[in-house]
Amino acid sequence: MRAAALAWPLGEGPAAVLRRVRRPTPGDAPTPALLEALAEARPPGAAVRGVGLAIAGFVDAPRGVVLQAPNIPGWRETPLAAEVTRALAAPVHLVNDANAAALAEARWGAGRGADPVLFVTVSTGIGGGLVHRGRLWAGARGLAGEIGHITVEPDGPRCSCGGRGHLEALASGWALARQARQRTGQAYTAQQVAQAAARGQAWARDLLQTAAAVLGRALADLSHVLTPQVIVVGGGVSRSGPLWWQALRAAYRDGLMHPAFGAPLRPAALGDDAGLLGAGLFVAAELAQNRV
């Protein structure tokens, strides 16, 4: 794990970012590393109007509590907003990192000009977010957008969350790594599976195309419910190359019940900064008394 921080003038775009800090974070005691990153990112003498924290986990946004973060065991029912507010004497807003990235991609990235925007990030896990009329669909507790946890295969493998046959258990980075180990008996990262597929190895091509197709069908299902105008797809696995994208788009098209429900699938544009930029947007909107 690692903590990252950006400092930038309230209300301005990505080009105005003043400082950018990244540091490794121990999963069992993440808060001190986070506070250090925030302190280092703070420009000397600058007034801190607000702090937005993009968290890779389930976030009860209105209460400012991290309910559970699969890769950060040190946060569980943790009132993080209150803890950071005490340290920084500034209002602190928590937001799920994929929700935040959705907001940034809709405003400045691959979803710019489209409405609504569905964002999905496929990395170790699968997350996402929905943006309609420039605002996040936050849900009742700011928990919305957990696209990785819809059931795509009722009798499928166990998910990181304990569920069964979830999208994340079949199409994420860790799912690809698990499938590669089962298929070859050797350890592979998702990136290595993509590299093996690019070299033409049949097993890797098969795994990559199957995982992309499962995601494509799930995005078609979600299009029936949400009819986004654009779907933005980001995260490390989305950089697996044309084989993955072709399988994704073919399965998406096949899964639509009528072409009118379809949307273009576009690669994310903001890279690793998306979550932090979105957290900043979230803060700006909260400060404007205009809850995102």
Add this chain to the structure above:
Amino acid sequence: MRAAALAWPLGEGPAAVLRRVRRPTPGDAPTPALLEALAEARPPGAAVRGVGLAIAGFVDAPRGVVLQAPNIPGWRETPLAAEVTRALAAPVHLVNDANAAALAEARWGAGRGADPVLFVTVSTGIGGGLVHRGRLWAGARGLAGEIGHITVEPDGPRCSCGGRGHLEALASGWALARQARQRTGQAYTAQQVAQAAARGQAWARDLLQTAAAVLGRALADLSHVLTPQVIVVGGGVSRSGPLWWQALRAAYRDGLMHPAFGAPLRPAALGDDAGLLGAGLFVAAELAQNRV
């Protein structure tokens, strides 16, 4: 099929409805029957400020076009808003009937006071709608809310839309009727299946509980994506009795990855008027230049 019409003063609640007309509608030539119902519902001498049509089909709301309506073959790529506008000389807005019912249930029915509200109607087919901050999540073409067409069993039976293993193909009224015929070799309606279950017939109890459980898991999946504060469940199948509701609620709870994603499942409160009342709300909002 049948057409129904309500007349009521703009902006007022369900209690203010002035007239209520229902008439059978031939599926191959539905427009004349619709126009007759509208003419009959119109209070003599009243100015018509706007007309809202709640349509059981895929509706391209911004263009006012019925793309496809499974039970109304006479409407296909039909510019219905323009046709009715010509006949009535008033602005006409099309809205999907389940979307409209969602809006009415959120404003005046079982979703009142909650935000966001997810509405699902389980009758012959399965439809739905999402309401956030009092407004419909309409999607890019006003097509959103087709909850019946998410894949719940990849190798499952064919759906009315041509897809495979959709929720509607496993948990709707026509799915129950099909399953009963397969199980018993005799013709049953969904209502007769519910009656047989209430009499204690094992095959009917099994079908009803299985269908409700499939719906419950799908609503849990959607809760991960949307985190509604309340889920309102309506339609004829939702009146199948406590056996159906118990199986629905148990599967919903089991399907949640964390209790914080859960919402109460409430029976719809507005009955058959919900779609028409919602179409009226939609018109009022459109007239207020405040697109729903």
